[in-house]
Amino acid sequence: MDKVEVRDSGIEGKGVFAIGAISAGEIILNIDDSHIVEDMNTLTEYQKKYECDWLGDDKTILMQAPEKHINHSCDPNTYVKTIDGIREVIALRDIEKGEEITYDYAINGYYDSGIVCHCGSQRCRGMMNADFFKLPKELQKEYFPYLDNWFKEKFKKALEEVGKSIT
Numbered sequence: 001m002d003k004v005e006v007r008d009s010g011i012e013g014k015g016v017f018a019i020g021a022i023s024a025g026e027i028i029l030n031i032d033d034s035h036i037v038e039d040m041n042t043l044t045e046y047q048k049k050y051e052c053d054w055l056g057d058d059k060t061i062l063m064q065a066p067e068k069h070i071n072h073s074c075d076p077n078t079y080v081k082t083i084d085g086i087r088e089v090i091a092l093r094d095i096e097k098g099e100e101i102t103y104d105y106a107i108n109g110y111y112d113s114g115i116v117c118h119c120g121s122q123r124c125r126g127m128m129n130a131d132f133f134k135l136p137k138e139l140q141k142e143y144f145p146y147l148d149n150w151f152k153e154k155f156k157k158a159l160e161e162v163g164k165s166i167t
């Protein structure tokens with residue numbers, strides 16, 4: 001049974017919301033990564049801006065609903081981890097019924113969006129920075145356990161340096 005629904009968001013455009021209460025650690029949804037983009041020129045400007053996910057080594061995914069509507073927050077309530085080959089959206093903490101599902105685009109992110117962030121959280125960093133390596137060291141330390149396997153593999157060397165500087 002679906003645990004989420006898509007509706008208008010106070011953060012930006014549409015968002016994804018919890019239909020009922022969700023417990024920390026619970027898998028909320030499986031991400032559909034089957035739509036691999038072979039040629040960016042085939043995409044609309046909207047798809048390029050809103051619907052692409054970059055998984056390293058030129059692997060770009062055209063995101064599907066509902067996950068394509070998940071907004072960024074600087075104080076996220078989920079993260080994404082690959083389990084048995086499927087990327088799962090997992091609750092980082094208990095989530096209340098009706099709460100917007102968010103993740104921090106900087107976890108597993110390696111590009112700078114240059115977009116002003118509208119997450120509205122007390123921890124908002126101001127800009128919707130989606131580059132893990134540009135986060136403050138303390139936040140890199142906090143997010144380290146939530147990095148996905150492909151990201152750890154792709155940035156192995158750089159993350160070793162981060163590991164040394166935060167331990």
Ligand SMILES: C[S@@+](CC[C@H](N)C(=O)[O-])C[C@H]1O[C@@H](n2cnc3c(N)ncnc32)[C@H](O)[C@@H]1O
Pocket residue numbers: 009011012013014015049050051067068069070071072073115116117118119128
């Ligand atoms: C995957 S879409 C998120 C869903 C989108 N709101 C929709 O209507 O489908 C990603 C885009 O949403 C916008 N966005 C997401 N989170 C945001 C935030 N916290 N502040 C400002 N814009 C945000 C940015 O333009 C970003 O490139």
Ligand SMILES: [Zn+2]
Pocket residue numbers: 073074075117118119120121123124125126127
């Ligand atoms: Zn923010």
